[in-house]
Amino acid sequence: MHQFVPYILLLPLIGFLVNGLFGKKIGSETAAGLIGAGVIGLAFVLAAVIVGEMAGSPAEDRKHIVTLFQWVAAGSFSVSVAYQVDQLSMLMTLVVTGVGFLIHVYSIGYMHGDPGFRRFFAYMNLFIFMMLNLVLAGNFLLMFLGWEGVGLCSFLLIGFWHDRPFDTGGYAPGTAMTTDAAKKAFIVNRIGDFGFLIAMFMIVGAFGTLNFDEVFARAPYVFEAGNATVFWITLLLFLGATGKSAQIPLFVWLPDAMAGPTPVSALIHAATMVTAGVYMIARCSILYALAPATMEIVAGVGLATALVAATIGLVQNDIKKVLAYSTVSQLGYMFLALGVGSFTGGVFHVMTHAFFKALLFLGAGSVIHAMHDEQDIQKMGGLAPVMPVTYRTFLIAALAIAGIPPLAGFFSKDEILWKAFSQGGLGYWVVGWMVAGLTAFYMFRLVSLTFGGEARWGHDKHPHESPKLMTVPLMVLAILSVVGGFIGVPESLGGSNVIERWLEPVFAPAMAKLAFVQTGHDPAEYLLMALSVLIAAGGIAGARYIYLRRASIADGIAGRFRPFYALLWNKYFIDELYDAVIVRPIAAGSDRLLWRFFDIGVIDGMVNGTAHLVRLASGSLRKLQSGNAQNYAYGFLVGIILVLGVIIFR
């Protein structure tokens, strides 16, 4: 069956072309939506069949490469359009098409009546196509096609409502449009992609190829652990990951990406695209295992991002921005996992996070829909009885992300924290543990302010539960958020850790290099587990107490720590810093120094100056040709005298 893997990609491509080229000819919105969602559903079914067949075959027989045709070649260098079917790529494919299908279905309801309905589905299908290229690629270059392709779709979808203003909360106050956010996303991502590009050049330099199987198989023989080249390759790839997966220093685009329609935020900016960096590093696990210094950087950046984003999330009032910072923070966890050598933990969290974060965003979309495009949670409240399905599913997702057992987030987060402790160190664990508390707190601040307490909206609003097309995907995702973690129940809790067994062959070479000491059953694991449940519960209880019972406490805290509060509210002024240090100097320098001074002044000045000089000179020379015989005779005389003078007085 694996040879049919190109059809998984072909389906969304067909959907894109049909809705993109003939969208106007498709009369009904429903037909366009059904095509858009249908192709993704079919792709999921096909992927599931292939995974079923893989599961039925022995572990060493689960990896296949399907080559279609030679893509780019010059000299001895050659890259094909080739797809790699293995445990990791198919797991990602299932998540992308599965969650993608649910979000497409939801979008039929959410985008109902929008004049750009068909365009929306065309872009969404194109996104899935590019994302599948990214995860199924059998070489770096095809992965890069998907990598930049999802960035393009992200750009197109963030700025989908391109005539709407957008409050960035930072730069261009009052004048920014959604397209400013879109452009920012694309450019910041391109800075990361620059790293990816250079890394590819270095890989070709070292291996002569970009094919995953050749590069990864030969890496342990080409590089000693700690080699400078492999350090730079992995670091530059990580730069790419910080762009796509919104880590320090390139995370600034993701909160602004919320300018797009909410299903986009759910699919691209929460569940799938932003996890591409995690996937890519997991894919290159052997290279990272050979670069311990990069591993430490990855872990450090992940941890710092998790903490910074979580603290910003504490004070935001836009329902989608809170979720956006939460995404940044959770991605930080995933990088922490990768950095301490728990590739499985990182990928596991990618999956569970896809379930509950997609659910949170779709729930937020349902709320925004009901509140007529209101996104400020200070103007919500009391929505639980009005929208029961949205409330309950949102609550489940919030509990899952907070890490309450036995929901999905508990198992994946616990895996990460345990590995951070056992393979990283106490410091990693302490910060990660604190972030878990912050996560629980800001999530339940969000839940409390949105759904709990008194209604703070006016009589002009008539919130209502969303239609079935939107609530059914919520329910399916809620179920997944509950049971999704069961495939990774650790042995210490009597589970069989299915996901770890499944992914083991993919990460075996890296794990062999890293050679962690297997401690077996460590009582500390239970202690840490209990502590993380405790802090999650504490965060939830604290948030509920403050925001449901004693709203004055929040104001009191904000008042007492005003400078710190202002720092968080303004997102550490990072946007302003980038603007002042990078954007403005480049713009001003290009305009005044390079263009007006150098190009027009210096170069053209010299060119025109030369022409002017020639004209001046020839102008005065022309006067000699006066046609007046006396003048010529006079010149003649002067000449003779001069020549004679030279001869005589020499």
Place this chain on the structure above:
Amino acid sequence: MTDLLPIVLFLPFAGSLVLFALRDNGRPAVVKTVGFAFSAATFLLSLLLYARFDAANTGYQFVTSIPWIPSLSVSFSVGLDGISLLLVLLTTFLTPIALLSSWNAVEKKVRQYTMMILLLETGMLGVFCAVDMFLFYVFWEAMLIPMYFIIGIWGGERRVYAAIKFFLYTMFGSLLMLVAIIALGIYASTLPGGHFTTDLSLLNAIGPQIPMTIQLWMFLAFALSFAIKVPLFPFHTWLPDAHVEAPTAGSVILAGVLLKMGTYGLVRFCVPLFPAAATLCAPYISALAVIGIVYGALVSMVQTDMKKLVAYSSVSHLGFVVLGIFAFTEAGLQGSILQMVNHGLSTGGLFLLVGMIYERRHTREIREFGGLAKVVPVLSVVLMIVTLSSIGLPGLNGFVGEFLILLGSFNSAVLNPWFAIIGATGVIFAAVYLLWMYQRVIFGSVKNEANRGLRDMSARELALMIPVLVFIVWIGVYPDTFLRLSASKTKELVTMLSHPKAALPPVSEPVGPQK
């Protein structure tokens, strides 16, 4: 048909003669149709060249050689190899499109205008086909004249300034080249048993044997001439003026084909004739190329006129091509050759679209626009695809070329990897200036009332853009159709360059090739 190549070469010229024979009051529609028919026929015949071309053969094919000035053993010699075939195809492809684009835009002296374009086509084809240096020089100079008139007569307000600047800049370079061509011929005559020659295949064998000091001067004379044409930073300031003032078709041909004559000259003459000097100069020229990439992009970013913005982006894009040539690797050279075609399609396409917008609004100031997506949706989509091609999005044509160029120059034996690293930042800046322009022109709501009633692309406009779009996707997905044409030639060239010492004369100068 053994004379296929001369027929392709002179068919446009014949077209201009037919137009000349037409009476002065010939109806513009007839004139346009005749002109288009000739250029389209030229394109179809050039496809025959493609079909009959043998990619494995590295020598010249379709060779026709007729003695011309026997006393100097100058002959009319034309032929094609993989590199020139691609550029011939680009020329024959873009000329009918350019003619179609100016169907309504050019109103005065339509007959003369169409004649000029056809003359220009023969001039450009001649430059790419010539395998005799003297013949090359004749075509190189001859093609300046129609371009001068196209800018100077059918151009914008400052057309005379732009035309003269274009003419003088290029002329300055060409004169040095002429001197070098003569010097090369004379050098050939000083060899034992030698005689004055401008035959390229003879000179290809002689050139590498020239002592380093002389070789360096000759190389520099050629290189300067080509660098002005490319244009390589800092010889680029004729370009923005020429582009802004030229009519749309002029800009399309200027960007699409004329600039390629500079990069083609570097590949065809500078490098193989003077390999040791080229190796010595590679880091310096590459440095200028990289400066051009970044500089062109930054200056492009702050332009307020769409056409000027695209013009400066050419400086940046052509910087990539030069960088790839002087990397002396197969990847770099193949990337550069493909990128010449890519730039013709992407930048040519951008000029076509900017021209369409200008025809509707008679302004190119970016701030005059905004919200065009609502008014002209089809044009907006086409502009998006061409823009993405120009910023090098994988899956479209520009990426393949840029990737190979940067890959080749990163792993080059003569260049430091930093050239490629700094050059790669151009990829970031390209996204900035082009997407920013797109955002300001296309996105948002319509604020300027004048933009409200604009009509979308006509069938003619769509018909001339669709072939461009087809090739943008084709090259992006399956570049092998084109890369394979020049592969063996490139390999031969790089192999030769990797042994520059072997080509040096026994008594070599102390200055050796640099690593």
